[in-house]
Each structure stands twice: as structure tokens, then as C-alpha cells.
Amino acid sequence: MNVLDSYRLNGRVAIVTGGARGLGRQHALALAEAGADVAICDLLEEEGARTRSEIETLGVRSLFGKVDITRPEQIDGFIRSVEENLGTIRILVNNAARPSEGCALADLDDALWREILETNLSSVFYFGKRAAARMAAAGAGGSIVNIASINAHVISNIAPRYNATYCAAKAAVENLSKSMAAQWAPQNIRVNTLAPGYIHTSQTAATAAIPEALKRNIENTPMKRYGRIDELKGAIVFLASDASSFMTGSTLLIDGGYTIW
Numbered sequence: 001m002n003v004l005d006s007y008r009l010n011g012r013v014a015i016v017t018g019g020a021r022g023l024g025r026q027h028a029l030a031l032a033e034a035g036a037d038v039a040i041c042d043l044l045e046e047e048g049a050r051t052r053s054e055i056e057t058l059g060v061r062s063l064f065g066k067v068d069i070t071r072p073e074q075i076d077g078f079i080r081s082v083e084e085n086l087g088t089i090r091i092l093v094n095n096a097a098r099p100s101e102g103c104a105l106a107d108l109d110d111a112l113w114r115e116i117l118e119t120n121l122s123s124v125f126y127f128g129k130r131a132a133a134r135m136a137a138a139g140a141g142g143s144i145v146n147i148a149s150i151n152a153h154v155i156s157n158i159a160p161r162y163n164a165t166y167c168a169a170k171a172a173v174e175n176l177s178k179s180m181a182a183q184w185a186p187q188n189i190r191v192n193t194l195a196p197g198y199i200h201t202s203q204t205a206a207t208a209a210i211p212e213a214l215k216r217n218i219e220n221t222p223m224k225r226y227g228r229i230d231e232l233k234g235a236i237v238f239l240a241s242d243a244s245s246f247m248t249g250s251t252l253l254i255d256g257g258y259t260i261w
């Protein structure tokens with residue numbers, strides 16, 4: 001196959017969680033630009049509807065569903081509606097996540113610990129298990145991309161906005177992805193992890209608003225800058241497509257070199 005053709009996603013149906021804004025919106029647009037029909041879900045209805053229209057202007061089909069990714073019954077309903085309206089799911093990007101506590105462990109409330117782990121880790125299991133079951137039933141295989149972070153590898157020095165829950169959840173997302181990859185390989189479902197470095201979004205805004213923390217993050221990045229919001233688009237299409245057909249259980253770090261040091 002011509003190498004550029006191996007990146008094409010025409011006729012494939014993709015889901016991006018947290019696709020209304022930020023990096024999820026970019027992932028959704030990238031998959032649509034490569035030819036996929038893209039369903040997005042999020043808690044944000046206005047932004048979700050806007051991104052859905054943007055996807056449709058690229059000439060592919062789309063749908064938006066208001067889904068809380070910590071609620072398995074809402075995920076079931078969304079997956080049903082994607083299959084009824086767009087067809088067999090071939091790609092899932094588990095992208096949605098929430099910012100972390102921003103306080104020291106000593107001040108971290110037990111309920112908040114559970115809440116953040118539920119959103120940033122358990123949702124990957126809830127959505128992944130359900131999407132993989134549908135992919136296996138259809139027999140056409142699939143690709144699941146779980147979004148982790150450099151914080152799966154290093155905890156970063158973003159004091160005073162500590163993020164222990166986020167780091168723990170993202171490390172577990174990477175490890176969980178390996179178990180998913182091993183257990184679903186016989187069904188030709190590949191599972192990989194994308195681990196980005198710092199990119200300005202609403203998630204990183206609170207830390208970036210602290211001048212010393214922002215300076216530290218930039219200084220600790222060999223490329224001496226945050227990533228642009230569109231700098232993961234190539235990686236998402238690579239991981240979702242046949243261009244990465246022999247890759248499973250791996251992590252792609254895209255961080256301007258942050259984790260070198």
C-alpha cells in the first residue's frame with residue numbers, strides 16, 4: 001500500500017470523548033480530515049454542537065452526544081446511537097479528562113480523589129470495554145487511542161498546583177492500555193497511548209497563570225515552548241490508521257523533549 005494511503009480513514013467511524021473543545025476537538029478534526037465519520041461526546045453542549053458542525057463542513061458525517069464518561073449507562077446509550085446513525089465503530093480516542101486538585105496531598109479530600117480517578121482512569125475502562133466489545137462483534141478490528149500525559153512518566157514540578165491524582169491516573173492509563181492491547185489483540189483491536197507534553201488549553205490554564213510555574217515548564221522543555229494545539233493531529237491519525245498496523249501496547253510521547261531530562 002502507498003504509505004500516504006495507509007493514513008486514510010475513509011469509511012471508518014470514530015469516537016472522540018471530550019471532543020467538544022481543546023485537544024479532543026483537534027483529534028476529531030484530524031480524524032475527519034483523514035476521511036473518518038466522527039462522533040464526539042462531552043458534557044459541554046454548545047461547544048459540542050459547534051465542533052460537530054465544523055466536522056460536517058469537512059464533508060464527513062458527525063454526531064454529538066451529551067455524555068458523562070463516568071456514567072456507564074450514558075456510554076451505552078451513546079455507543080448505540082453512534083452505531084445506529086454512523087455504523088460500526090472502528091476507532092475510539094479516550095481523550096476526556098479533568099484537571100487535578102491543585103493542592104498538596106495532605107489537603108486532598110478523599111471524595112475528590114475518587115472523583116478524579118473516576119474521570120481520568122475508570123472512564124477509559126468503561127468506554128474501552130464497551131467499544132472493544134462492539135468492534136469484536138463486528139469482526140473488522142479497530143484502534144483505541146488512550147490519552148495519557150508526560151505525567152504518566154514524571155510528575156513535573158508545577159508547585160504550588162500539585163496534581164498527584166492526575167499523575168497517578170495517567171500512569172495507570174498507560175498500564176491499563178497494555179492489558180487492553182494484550183487481551184484484545186486476537187480480535188485485531190490495537191490499543192496505544194499518546195502522551196503529550198504541555199499545550200495551552202483550559203486544562204493547563206491554572207498552572208500557566210502562575211508565572212514561575214509557566215517559566216519552569218518552558219525551561220524544563222528542551223524545545224523551550226509549549227506545544228501548539230494542532231501538534232498532535234498527525235500522531236492521532238497515525239495511531240488510528242493502518243499506518244500503525246503492527247503497533248499495539250505502545251506509548252507515543254510528544255512533548256518537545258520534556259521527558260529527556
Ligand SMILES: NC(=O)c1ccc[n+]([C@@H]2O[C@H](COP(=O)([O-])OP(=O)(O)OC[C@H]3O[C@@H](n4cnc5c(N)ncnc54)[C@H](O)[C@@H]3O)[C@@H](O)[C@H]2O)c1
Nearest residue numbers: 018022023042043068069095096097149196198199201203
Ligand atoms: N493540555 C495539555 O497540556 C495536556 C497534556 C497532556 C495530556 N493532556 C490530556 O489531553 C486530554 C485533553 O485535554 P485538554 O487539555 O484538551 O483539556 P480540556 O479541558 O480543554 O478538554 C477536556 C474535555 O473533556 C471534557 N470532559 C471532562 N470531564 C468529562 C466527563 N466527565 N464527561 C465527558 N466529558 C468530560 C471537558 O468538558 C472538555 O471538553 C486530556 O486527557 C488531558 O489529560 C493534555
